Amino acid sequence: MPRTVTGIDPTVLREEFPALHQVVNGDPLVYLDNAATTQKPRAVLDALRHFYEHDNANVHRGIHELSRRATDAFEAARIRVASWVNAPNASEVVWTRGTTEGINLVAYAWGLSNLRKGDEIVVSVMEHHSNLIPWQLVCGHTGARLRHVDIDDQGRLRLDQLEDVLSDRTRIVSIGHVSNSIGTINPVREIVDLAKTVGALTVVDGAQGAPHLPVDVQALGCDFYAFSGHKMCGPTGIGALWGKRELLDSMEPYQGGGEMISVVRLEESTWAEVPHKFEAGTPNIAGAVGFAAAVDYLEDVGRDAIRRHEVELTRHAMDRLGELPWIRIFGPPEPEARSGVVAFEVEGAHPHDVATILDSEGIAIRAGHHCTQPLMRRLGVSATSRASFYIYNTEAEIDRMVRALHTVHGIFGTHA
Amino acid sequence: MTHPEPQLASIYQDVILDHYRKPRNKGELPNASVEVHMLNPSCGDEVLLQLKLADDRVEDAKFVGQGCSISMASLSMMTGLLKGASIGEARGLVERMKAMMHGDADAAKDRTLGNLRALAGVSQFPVRIKCALLGFNALEEALAKSSNSDQNVDSRNE
Numbered sequence: 001m002p003r004t005v006t007g008i009d010p011t012v013l014r015e016e017f018p019a020l021h022q023v024v025n026g027d028p029l030v031y032l033d034n035a036a037t038t039q040k041p042r043a044v045l046d047a048l049r050h051f052y053e054h055d056n057a058n059v060h061r062g063i064h065e066l067s068r069r070a071t072d073a074f075e076a077a078r079i080r081v082a083s084w085v086n087a088p089n090a091s092e093v094v095w096t097r098g099t100t101e102g103i104n105l106v107a108y109a110w111g112l113s114n115l116r117k118g119d120e121i122v123v124s125v126m127e128h129h130s131n132l133i134p135w136q137l138v139c140g141h142t143g144a145r146l147r148h149v150d151i152d153d154q155g156r157l158r159l160d161q162l163e164d165v166l167s168d169r170t171r172i173v174s175i176g177h178v179s180n181s182i183g184t185i186n187p188v189r190e191i192v193d194l195a196k197t198v199g200a201l202t203v204v205d206g207a208q209g210a211p212h213l214p215v216d217v218q219a220l221g222c223d224f225y226a227f228s229g230h231k232m233c234g235p236t237g238i239g240a241l242w243g244k245r246e247l248l249d250s251m252e253p254y255q256g257g258g259e260m261i262s263v264v265r266l267e268e269s270t271w272a273e274v275p276h277k278f279e280a281g282t283p284n285i286a287g288a289v290g291f292a293a294a295v296d297y298l299e300d301v302g303r304d305a306i307r308r309h310e311v312e313l314t315r316h317a318m319d320r321l322g323e324l325p326w327i328r329i330f331g332p333p334e335p336e337a338r339s340g341v342v343a344f345e346v347e348g349a350h351p352h353d354v355a356t357i358l359d360s361e362g363i364a365i366r367a368g369h370h371c372t373q374p375l376m377r378r379l380g381v382s383a384t385s386r387a388s389f390y391i392y393n394t395e396a397e398i399d400r401m402v403r404a405l406h407t408v409h410g411i412f413g414t415h416a
Numbered sequence: 417m418t419h420p421e422p423q424l425a426s427i428y429q430d431v432i433l434d435h436y437r438k439p440r441n442k443g444e445l446p447n448a449s450v451e452v453h454m455l456n457p458s459c460g461d462e463v464l465l466q467l468k469l470a471d472d473r474v475e476d477a478k479f480v481g482q483g484c485s486i487s488m489a490s491l492s493m494m495t496g497l498l499k500g501a502s503i504g505e506a507r508g509l510v511e512r513m514k515a516m517m518h519g520d521a522d523a524a525k526d527r528t529l530g531n532l533r534a535l536a537g538v539s540q541f542p543v544r545i546k547c548a549l550l551g552f553n554a555l556e557e558a559l560a561k562s563s564n565s566d567q568n569v570d571s572r573n574e
Binding site for chain 2: 241349352369383
């Protein structure tokens with residue numbers, strides 16, 4: 001039965017998602033790999049098609065009608081996406097390819113000209129590689145040093161350790177809003193407040209935050225917030241970076257090319273205003289339009305309803321998995337402390353074997369290190385199995401996963 | 417568009433599960449002549465393959481590593497077949513195993529592959545072929561490494 005208390009009836013909602021209605025390896029698809037990417041509703045697919053069928057032209061360049069329409073749609077999309085994270089001004093939102101590019105943009109455009117030898121950047125042990133490698137690279141260029149904060153045994157960030165690590169050498173604290181691997185929701189506001197005591201900037205990797213939690217960058221108080229379209233029903237290849245205006249203004253361009261210039265001479269040039277300064281080349285125009293359609297769609301579903309539905313699904317999954325002594329769940333024990341991510345281990349079975357067996361029953365989960373190798377080392381495993389939920393998932397789908405895990409146990413259990 | 421359903425039973429056979437649970441030739445090999453560390457970065461599997469070579473033969477083969485049932489069983493069976501094999505036979509093993517993983521029905525019947533033939537069904541699971549070949553890619557690199565170092569020795573002697 002659909003749970004009306006959550007405000008979402010996934011059985012109705014999933015009708016809007018064509019990709020969910022297919023048979024995989026003989027069974028109806030159960031898609032539980034939403035932390036990797038989400039499926040797309042018709043509204044988003046229609047927006048992409050409509051743009052290419054009617055308005056397709058390059059932006060900010062042409063005098064003609066189609067160029068005007070494309071530019072209007074592109075800039076209206078910026079306003080829409082900015083509103084999703086309550087950015088004070090849409091001009092503070094830079095289009096990117098995704099969260100990864102957003103973090104790289106800050107690391108290079110701010111880091112290269114502001115970091116010096118001896119400066120420190122602080123991340124956590126649970127960061128996605130996209131919030132780790134850019135900082136390692138920039139440290140290599142500047143001589144700055146990367147430090148990290150550990151988690152406790154329940155997968156929560158050690159705020160006490162953050163306090164110890166912070167010093168007047170700390171220039172940037174860059175933290176994931178939500179762990180893609182174990183679902184931990186980090187206390188961003190507290191982290192930002194701590195970082196401010198030493199005058200450090202804060203960068204938030206919002207790849208797993210923006211799709212699942214109501215996000216208000218003004219309330220969080222951070223300096224940058226990066227997120228992706230495809231993890232929230234939008235197209236791949238489009239993302240947004242929000243940053244405080246005075247910081248964006250002070251930064252050098254990230255890439256050079258068309259679109260980002262004011263006056264170009266052979267020897268030197270001046271830059272366009274923010275955000276265009278950071279948008280060299282023809283952008284992903286249709287992607288931006290599709291991203292805005294995804295925001296419209298999710299606004300209709302309701303931010304609080306999305307969150308409540310995910311907590312219910314997470315609670316159901318943790319309850320059902322918790323009944324099985326041969327399953328170990330990673331991360332915080334309270335469903336409210338997570339986004340809709342449940343990572344687990346099946347005794348005696350490698351995650352790849354778990355995923356293959358589930359796939360043979362049409363159930364898609366992720367198995368591997370989830371681009372968080374340092375976290376895997378910290379948890380003492382080489383890989384985990386991960387089920388991650390979104391608005392269209394049902395408790396019945398989780399029950400099907402649990403039944404399939406019994407097949408895994410039948411093959412790999414120690415009794416065999 | 418329908419694809420034939422891959423058969424789970426074809427990959428999780430008893431012989432494979434047995435090698436996964438009780439891997440043979442697992443451990444460090446002292447005095448190895450050549451060793452290769454092989455990583456599958458997309459999934460985190462990793463292995464160290466060590467060979468002891470003498471008189472153009474594999475005298476001993478061992479591995480250390482962690483990974484799924486397919487990669488570990490494959491390494492366990494591969495190292496068993498390598499012991500006593502000539503370098504030429506070892507090269508042939510790599511070739512036939514790769515052929516089998518690409519669906520070559522004749523290779524899947526080749527007796528020289530021994531128990532490894534139980535892995536033939538993995539060819540129906542394209543994303544798992546790299547698991548079955550992890551050890552063989554390491555072996556291929558180890559054989560290339562040893563022949564390079566032989567040539568180096570030769571050229572020094574000249």
